Amino acid sequence: MNDGDYVKVDGVIEDEFEGENMLGGVVIAPVMNAKSLEVISYIDAVAPTLETLTTGETIDQHGFVVQVDKIEFAEPHTRLYVTVTNNTNDNISFYTHSIKLVSNGTQYEEETDYEADFPDLQSDILPGISTSGVVTFPALDSATTEIQVHAEGYSQNYEIDIEPFIFKVTK
Structure with missing residues (x-):
């Protein structure tokens, strides 16, 4: 995987993470137990062919x-x-x-x-x-x-x- 790749993740959200960003702001994000991870194309992720x-x-x-x-x-x-x-x-x-x-x-x-x-x-x-x-x-x-x-x-x-x-x- 590379920076900027689009990924498709299959998994279960199990928890919630709460932390602080570099500017001191509160960040809340889901914690996921990923079963699979697949790099996909821009077309598949953003602009599927109709x-x-x-x-x-x-x-x-x-x-x-x-x-x-x-x-x-x-x-x-x-x-x-x-x-x-x-x-x-x-x-x-x-x-x-x-x-x-x-x-x-x-x-x-x-x-x-x-x-x-x-x-x-x-x-x-x-x-x-x-x-x-x-x-x-x-x-x-x-x-x-x-x-x-x-x-x-x-x-x-x-x-x-x-x-x-x-x-x-x-x-």
């Missing part, structure tokens, strides 16, 4: 490849799992702030969840490199039947046009 849309849809533009792996609905946010691969000979750029979700006529922008510590999608990607990450948005209703993912990317090769990457994800 529903998942698995897509794996890929768009390849001149070797600039973007894949929407899945979308997860949760109470505090909606999670977009994305993989970007640079199969070109030039550096490419893909910024998470350029990703928009569109659902029922409303556009949603990235809302970073600093508590989650999800893997970040790298923004400047060298040739031959692949990066995966999670981008969070406001919580969408898990009954949503269609989401469009709009994303933009750029290549240092200005002789090719990179159109917006547009994915239509449906149930």
Whole structure:
């Protein structure tokens, strides 16, 4: 176990502890006889997945490849799992702030969840490199039947046009 881990404890509260904190304040806490202790993820502890849309849809533009792996609905946010691969000979750029979700006529922008510590999608990607990450948005209703993912990317090769990457994800 590490500092900051989320844990799931199964046990019985047997007593009450009363003490004093460093400032002289009274602290009252339960005393538990733990039968089991398990380290769990942020998702399991704070933001359980209500529903998942698995897509794996890929768009390849001149070797600039973007894949929407899945979308997860949760109470505090909606999670977009994305993989970007640079199969070109030039550096490419893909910024998470350029990703928009569109659902029922409303556009949603990235809302970073600093508590989650999800893997970040790298923004400047060298040739031959692949990066995966999670981008969070406001919580969408898990009954949503269609989401469009709009994303933009750029290549240092200005002789090719990179159109917006547009994915239509449906149930």
